Amino acid sequence: MKKILMISLAATTLFSSMNCMGQDDKSKRASPPAKASATTSGGNTITIDYSQPSVKGRTVGKDIATFDKVWRTGANEATAFEITKDAKIEGKYPLPAGKYGLYTIPGEKTWTIIFNKTWKQWGTNYTQADDALRVVVTPSKASQTTEKMTFNVNNDGKVVLMWGDTQVSFTVV
Helix, strand or coil: CHHHHHHHHHHHHHHHHHHHHHCCCHHHCCCCEEEEEEECCCCCEEEEEEECCECCCCCECCCECCCCCCECCCCCECCEEEECCCEEECCCEEECCEEEEEEEECCCCCEEEEEECCCCCECCCCCHHHEEEEEEECCEEEEEEEEEEEEEECCCCEEEEEEEEEEEEEEEC
8 A cells, every 4th residue: 555655646746757858948938939139330239128918810909919018018927128238219208228127008099118227027917117218119110010029129229029929119329
């Protein structure tokens, strides 16, 4: 009886640990991880690590990334935005080199881009007191629909978020 109990306990432990290890494969998530990166002509490397939620027939601003509410700008962990040199965001707002949580407040006419000092956290654990910088930009209608949220970073420092029929851009110089 003791032997059966020990074998049973060992089997349970083995299967539990295998299940936990399988969950570490982030590429199997419904919103898989992605990365966008570029180095500007000024030598500043801009990197964005994020997870890609899908539209799935929903409307950005209404059903997902609700207007006028802080959004984690992705899924799962907080989206991480990193610059290797001090930069000006939108040509005027200084942001020191470093890594930040990237949040947004979507709006019909404007989006607020938030660079939060706390980047290594679950995406919904946002605290406004940790904001390093906020800038307001104007969204535009995308030329084509993008199912999975996608960031592009260009060598000229332009960062573009595309999702659904929405496109939001800001510059890093």
